[in-house]
Amino acid sequence: MKIAVVDDNQTNLMIIEKILRKAGYNRLVLLTSAKELYQCLQLDAVNAEEVQFDLILMDLMMPEIDGMEACRTVLADERYSDLPIIFVTAMGDSNKMAEAMDAGALDYVLKPINKVELLARIRSVLRLKQEKDLRKERDKRLQYELDLAKQVQGSILSDPIEEEDVTISAIYKPSFELAGDLYAWYPISEHRYGVILLDMMGHGISSSLVCMYIYSALKDTITGMSDPEKVMKELNRRMYQLQMPDHLINYYFTAIYLVLDTETQTIEYVNAGHPAGIAIVDDEVKLLTDGCCALGFFEDIDVTKGVIPYKQGARTLLFTDGLSEWLEEDYEDAIARLISTLQEKDMDNPDSFLHQLQPSMEPHAAPKDDLCLVMISTNV
Template sequence: MSTTEPFDTDAPTVLVVDDTPANLGLVVECLESNNLRVAIARDGAEALRRAELAQPDLILLDVMMPGLDGFETCRRLKAMEKTRDIPVIFMTSLTRTEEKITGFRAGAVDYITKPLQMEEVAARVNTHLKLRALQKLQEEQNIQLQREVRTRQQAEEALIEVIHGVRNVSNAIAHDLRTPLTELRARLEVLTLTLKRQGNEQVLPELEVALTDVDRVISIFNALLRLAEIDAGVRRSGFVPSDLETIVSDAVEFYQPVAELRRVTLSLTVSGDLVAVADPLLLAQAIGNLIDNALKFARDGGEIQVSAARRGDMIAISVADDGPGIPDAEKPKVTERFYRGDASRGTPGVGLGLALVKSVATLHRGSLDFADNAPGLIATLSVNCCH
């Protein structure tokens, strides 16, 4: 090695183990001429110490040595945590298949047959150094990936905790305010009746508007609390065998007067066995929300078609209207709480109706999907039959 041209400190290091000085000299000269750093050991015991200390990128190991032979040295290298991943190439005159198998079982990655050909030595060393570099890069990338996964998991857990905290606060507010609002409504109702008996008709219209406003706020709180119960899984205790045909029929019947006022035709078709283990009260509310939503947007004199059908393990309840529909860009957003699309700006509501339907669908291991009705919208609530 020239003293005027020091090796690059980043160059790979090869540990050469051989008890024959002539072989050591040839191999060291070959490796140094290929700009590799070289460490040497003259027997197996010294090789174990040098390998642990120098942490070479590759080991060239003679098989026939006094004391610890190459096979046993390799086994011990593979048994030590600090050296187990260092690739080992045997240098040997043993060429029988059984001897090569013994070497591979000891942990070697390759063989170089003596007498050594320096071009072959250089080629095999370079190949395995490249493989080792790729292995190290992959290990580093795996470690980095694991770090990123842990960081993302921690971020997700923190985000979930924040979301739960916000929901808990909103739920607590809704719960605390619902009682005084209910009391306020009762007092307004008493006041309205009192004024009617006294014949004071001047402020009655304003009181009736106030009652309507209070009812609307109470309905918002009721929806929030119902969503909170669903999120917490409390409503699962309400699951019983239910006939969804009856639930859907009752919902359609309930909204028939409203449809008639709007001159909207509200029809129902059912098919198949519609019995499922479900929460009938939540499903009734969810189906009612879909019909109510369709009535808000259906054309005067238009048509709303409600259908319920069995599809394998699922029951699908669809409500199709002929209104403006929902743009594709808005479809993923309309089930977010308090989201109000452009088409709904002029209609009453606060954006909890479809959010509630989505939560009910999730509780029943189902889904809420939207499709174009050209014109209008088809909203489909699917629930699993068995729980």
Template sequence: MDEQLNHAPCGYLTMSEQGNILSINQTLLKALDHNVDQLIGQNFNLILSVPARIFYQLYFFPLMHAKGLVEEMYITLEAKNGEEIPFLINAVKTNRNNRTLFECALIPIPQRSEYENELLMAKKDAESALLAMNKVNEELKIALKRLKMKRDLLLQLNEQNQKFKIETENELELARKIQETLLSDPISNEHLEIEAYYKACKNLSGDIYGFYQIDQHQYGIILLDVMGHGLSSALITMSLHSLFHRLISRGVHANIIMKELDNHLHTLFLQNEEAHHYCTAIYLLVNTQKHEIEYINAGHPPALWQDCNGEQMELFATAPPLGTFEGIQYKTKTFTYTKGGRLLLYTDGVADPLGSNHLYSLLAENPSADLYNIKERIIESLLHEENIYHKNDDQCFILVNLK
């Protein structure tokens, strides 16, 4: 590597299309407290924090492959001692010796608190100088000059932070829209009707659902709740969505779907158990020809089945949450139904403020109401409890009417 580039005031590295580090300069090695032999040939994931790995896979890699360019993307690297260091990364795809490379420049982001502390110290120096003007007049001039410099630096930092805040908010809004586009549209035909409700407690949600018509008589319905809220949980839900959408649409058996989702979570956090997330989930396969429902509940709140006579049955958990224990064998349970029955699936964000008894009573007391009206009544109940309930959580539920 060129000597000037090797000791440049910013980090520099090149990687292959697969993300393997091919070269790295001394500036970045020093910041991360690594030796060059420890990183050359390793995957870029090795020096990324856990949230940054997901962001890297979902945004950085697709942008580089699609556009060949990334500008001022916020990313967090992890030093050898575990310290997380924020950087702005600029990258471009190049071709050298018939080989495609990703060239990356990484600029450390200064800590605002350091500038604020220095500003307070400068102000204190200035105040002390004013009390003894005759004696320390020269010191006062120096302090005032220092104050101006720090103020200018702080203004620049504020401007950068504001720009970053706006960009982050725009990115989060885009991510929210992308997440909402993944949600299934209502279904209504001669066999069944499905309505759903979804509300994130922040911009992004850890809840996700999907329902799909597999063939003329089979429908797959899934509802998941990833531990936590916000960006990290939302990234995991979107990762899980792409997997279950593909599996359910192909008509894969319920136990295999759950096993694949469980394996995906274990693989996602294989190198960092401290960042491990688990996920509760419930999957139902409805066969309208056989009038049969097959289900697996992985640590999720029990779904409610109400038959045409108003008799209710809870579909309790049949296995622990996804991502908790390895080697779990997921077994299905099956029951038959008659026309006119209804299903209610929901997450903790609905059950905790309302209570399952309230949900069950609401369904029992409105046997002839259409799904849209029942949906609106549940939403009204949630809004009523919103001001007095102390916990803020993602809210999601699904209503199914079997005709």
């Protein structure tokens, strides 16, 4: 425990030193001005092992630089923003003391110094500092775990597919470190591909964990069942297993799942309460609206499958509501904007598509909600 005592009066320094040493605080640094304190903190920046204060006891009225200014200066440095400061002062003006506390000090002791009061306030402030240090350490560990979870979450997203007959790619802009959106696609057979985009309720760790739970079932479900009706019913069954009647919050997700068959030239899909996907099929606009309710609400659900045939090619856009809500800030009809952009020639790259939608959006800007879009283009 290292304490800095700052006072321009040598007698006061001697009194405080005696009180502290008798109480067992032996690592003391006695300073006569704020400038000396600044110098010590500069040394701290060079060699943290040499000078590391756990607490500053500082006189409020000092020549050149008073305690108020010194307190603000020290706490303004990010390295010392949590350093506890107690003013030791003869000033009894309540307005001045309120101003001193507003400057960032945690407490104050009036002169002449009452030994019992001084030590009690020191113990109180040091307990607070210990709690802050523990919280910072917990936050540091949590941030490490969040970063790791973010890496894992990013690693499971499907890589782009560029085959002779189909191109599938996506763009993903989470609003938080961990997001509730997820996309995946899998080859089912030589000419068939299963593609899913889902949006879990909420954000953060809990939604991300539920996403990972659903992801663990996706590949086997899609490649094993493939049919959109069966896949959605199976995902609903798995999601419903998580529901707990005694909890106020139950998780659910919206999703849109399609099977593209480039040999029969068909798109079979089910939309489970998700924003309607858009397909440009033989120069005609089709909205992917057939389906069912969001998954996880009910044990049994009725599912309607939509089928879209094509002859000359198809370009399909799947997206989460984060994209349409983002567009609605600047456009009255977000869907019309999406359709007109998708109809433009050579618009089969998600990055180009997003830039064409909103050229002013900064490449690395985080949206207000998770933003995800998947583009599927057939090559006939």
